[in-house]
Amino acid sequence: MDLLLHLIKKNEVSITDIPIATITEQYLATLELMQNLSLDVAGEFLVMAATLIHIKSRMLLPAGDNEADEDEGVDPHEELVRRLLEYQRYKEAAAELEQRDLLTRDVFVRSATPMEEAGPRGFREVSIFELVGALKRVIDRLPKDAVHEVALDKITVREKMTLLLETLRGHGSVFFESLFAEVKSRVEVVATFLAMLELVKVRAIRVFQEEMAGPIMIEAAARMEEAAEQVVLDQTEEDRHGA
């Protein structure tokens, strides 16, 4: 829905008067791009693509073919327009809500709960699509060594977590790419990536970028020390069981 509305806006056309052929083409092109980037195209996108193609195909049929219309019950084109208008309505409502005096952004109360961490002003959150895209670039850059080396060193996600936390304690923030500078194998890349995701989950770090398609940054977040302690605890626990 969002992608469709975005395309309609980009083409500067009205929702009620969508050039179906053009929009369908652009929609499919965007999906193809997403697939080329090896991103999962969610089922919903495919449903929308099918709807667009369905509408386009109906428009090619001679007009006055009422039988077909009655089969359908609802004209898919009208239905799509209705849904787009409805969606746009809530999108606008959301924008209006966002402009209100938000607690902990515009107005504050006494004993204000410590503000949640989020990307610095003007920085945007990195979507999972972008992260996976960045990961793919790292993997592609690995030497395509045909020899399969059996790594004796056991690489654990926990080690990578410790390493990442140490780096951040020293530097405050690092580039996503630089995490993988020393990394030699696919296994290691994946372990590092998982370590990063795990730390994001417990809010020990945050991942953001300054602009769309800009470099991805990682920095320490509120619960970093807490997480670091937990990692050490878990490690000790594991060592004891292992021994």
Added chain:
Amino acid sequence: MEREEVKSILESLLLVADGPQSVRRFSEVLDGVGDDTIESALRELQSDLDMQNRGIRLAEVAGGYQLRTPKVNADWVKKFLGGRPARMGKATLETLAIIAYRQPITRAEIEAIRGVDVDGVIATLLERNLIRAVARKDVPGRPFLYGTTPEFLQLFNLQDLSHLPTLKEMEEISLPEVPPDTVALDHLEEN
């Protein structure tokens, strides 16, 4: 009790209060003082603070009264507190808007509007206590119906749900025969 005294006490109570407080809560404490007196004293306090351009203002939120800082001081307060405000992603905000205007609403109904899966967003909103499951819908599967919480009103500086910004009409709609909201009903009547 003198009016000025009532105002002074209310100001103290508002300062120590945790969250918005209702007139009833104040009248429980100030026994003998009528709700009317309390309410007008609160309004007076509110306009005093506004008139004097004070650094605290009395806001009416979530069915009660609460001292809040004015927006003009936001940057200074933020600098003082150090952290950064939690930002809400676009998907989260849109989903929250749909729930706010259409409550009670099921997950499937939200997905029908947004056209995408909202599981993760719903989980975030529940976790942040901005929405809650209010009932189950009497349809197969008995899905949860979601609605907004008082925390939602507090976050958006809203007195109650009737103060939500008015939803724009779908004026340019090209389907004059069926206003969108009645589509489902019309279908029922046909059957």
